[in-house]
Amino acid sequence: MVLSKNDRLANWWGNSFAILGSCVGLLFSLSVLIIGSTFSFNIDSTLPLLSLSFSVDKLSAFFIFLISLIALLASIYALGYVKHYYKKYNIGALGFFYNIFLAGMVMVVSAHNALFFLIVWEIMSLASYFLVIYENKEKENVQAGSLYFIMTHVGTAFITLAFLLLYRSTGSLDFGVIKETIGNSSPLIADTVFILALIGFGTKAGIIPFHIWLPNAHPAAPSHVSALMSGVMIKTGIYMFIRMFMDMLPDAPLWWGVVILILGAISSLFGVLYALTEHDIKRLLAYHSIENIGIILLGLGSSLVFWSLDMKPLAVLSLVAALFHTLNHAIFKALLFLGAGSVISQTHTRNMEEYGGLIKYMPQTALFFLAGSMAISALPPLNGFFSEWMTFQSLFSGIMASNVPVRWVFILAAGSLAFTGGLAAMCFVKAFGVTFLARPRSENVRHARESGFALRVGMAVLAALTLVIGFTAGSITNAVSGVVSDLSAFNSSEPAFFSTIQTVGMRNGFASISMPLILASLIVTMALTFFAVYLVSRNRKTKIGRTWDCGTTLGPRMEITATGFSNSIVTIFRGALKPTKQTSIEYRDEDMRYFQKSSTVELGIQDIYNRYFYQPVHMLTIKASEYMKRIQSGNINMYVLYILAILIALLFASGM
């Protein structure tokens, strides 16, 4: 495939292969989910400790289903999208790494051996790294790729340490054996493994403050790859959280859940605040991935808390909420990235300030993007609302069921989720309004055409899914709770909710919801309103006129900009966001400075993570290296002396 010189052929080959693979994955995972048998096989290799061991239980099957579904639609989309790379970049390489990336993700969620897991984890990370730097003619993409490369390997280092610790205390790298024997070791080891895994997998999931690679790397990749990275790849971090904390490690102490809840609250609130400051459409979406990972963690964290408090029914509820939101986020985030990709392929810019009025040029793309925006803003009757509703229910149950210190964590988590919902809606009014509504802001827009057939199919299916999952939420909840009860921790526990096709509600009568009814009543009342208004004023005429703007001529500069739209909220949260403003003026007369030639104002926000965390760490590493340099004199005799000294020390150490 790499050798293929013909662009068209390479595109067809690469993506058809991916489509075929995803279909197989989809069928396979559905069969595991429905039949419910665990599928596993083992190939022993000649190397010690390494065995190609797969095991697919319902949890893995759920994630394989997710990966295959998004990969299938992204690959269909790519058939059309990749066309605009023809003659510019090597299409064969794109197809090659794309397929390796997909295979890597599927193997990550089905690996059953730590060493094998690390290898496929690396395959997934490296393949995605090459996809991030695919458009290598732009310098920032290569920089973003390097940052991603470094951060992902720091993460892998922590993961490796976690597995080595597990190996030390259990003597095996097989997930099954670790699970059987870890109960005998001390809680200290479990705690250390928890922290190491939290940092390692948290880096991949993009939890604040380990998120710094995410808003740079996701926008740099081609859009269908961004959809997969944001929609699915970061979820492998969530998968490993569930696999390790709820399946492999013994009963979790209370503070694990509390830590995850707090991280979730911070990630969701700050993720959406940073998204509001962005005017690069793909960076904006990338920050929303951080927000949604935060929401998933709120469900996961409350599940761990309930588990440690021995309230299994509520733990099931929270984990179902987390998994349901994982599914929903994968769908609407993929949809939004594909929509953004269509816009970018037509306008050739990622800057939202140069869009505007695209709804008239690309009406179908606009409709699909609107569906995604409504779903991510948790507006009924679409799917995002339902999983947020469930997450709210688990947090409310936490407020009622727990005691004082933990209750406050739940109250703050619920508060941050409430604000997150409102701010996300604001952010997507901005994203949709500035991109698609009003008048074009630049010439690029006027040349835009509706995107091609393959692109529209990919987006249309995803948009339909947001609606379908919305009103079939009851049945899907049943399916997801089947996945959860398959975990050994929750084998025999009744969930705290009931769900039928019509209604989902809490067993204690605290709350209930009927998604089909919401949809039906919206449709019926809208139809009635439309009909009634038509009856009353059917004889009235409608004129088309110009927008009134106090008699001045309307220009694109009269519309609100993305920066202007969110300026008030940035000012309100200036304590947390630390906005910066840089003014530079160029003069015609350098010495007298009366006549300005041009003046530019740059607005931005301070990167507090780089400044207060990563920079100091960087400086510390440099300093430590400076010290280490002193013992390296370059003199061979000196080195021989070192070796001798170490040898003697080791002899003494082993002698004692």
Place this chain on the structure above:
Amino acid sequence: MPAVSPLCIGVVRKIKARFQNRVGAGIFQPYRDLWKLFHKDEVISEDASWIFKCAPYLIFSTTVIIGASIPLFTTIFSINVLGDLLVVIYLIALGTFFLALAGMDVGSAFGGFGSSREMTVAALTEGGLMFSILVPAFSAHSTNLFAISGAVASFSFFAFAPMILALAAFIIAMLAETGRFPFDNPATHLELTMIHEAMVLEYSGKRLALIEWAAANKFFIFLALGANLFFPWGMSSSERLGDVPLALILFFAKILAFSVFVAVLESTIVKFRFFRLPDLLFTSFILSIIAMSLTI
């Protein structure tokens, strides 16, 4: 419900007029306005897309659905699954979302800033609104609004200290959501201060009528929520038909009292600067958290 909501607007306007030493229009004037608007021709901007054209219908529908799913004068419909607190709040958000999009759609300088301000206020209000209603919800062990008003009616006197805090928080959120003083001036078209009016500036004819009517509905919804969640006495809790007339009369008395309260409040305080509004909204959120920590 949509039939009586313009009356509340009329009452508030009349009282405000009396405060300003004017006679003011009659309390049925909003009905005449709606009738007039429905029978007028319409002008639509050439920049507007289908979002602008469909939004009024959607916004009006959401207010009608919410109106049908909140307790008005009886608590017996508690099996109503639409009466969930979160459903009501997010349906309100759905209306706000489309109103803000419609404001941006015509591309005028006013509409965009109106949308920006509206979404800023709405985003910060959501926490206070949700938590202030959660306070009685936790006492009632249900987020179903009918069940809440049923339970609050049977509270003992001492359970009411946190409820007063929650009521204060709710009123702040209500003033913000319905665009009243000190958040927004419903009677102004001054470009520096308007929020709601800026978004709907381009509407005319039947669509303006729908938007105005929806705003009246929203005002009525919040009055009814305030009256029935925090002062639920007198609601008929049985299925006997004899209770209904009395309950209806009491309900309208409560709504009227609330309208008078809002009108007096609007006449006696001034509008805040936009950047002082978040302080007020965070106050609402913190008041409800304090109330919540007292109840559970």
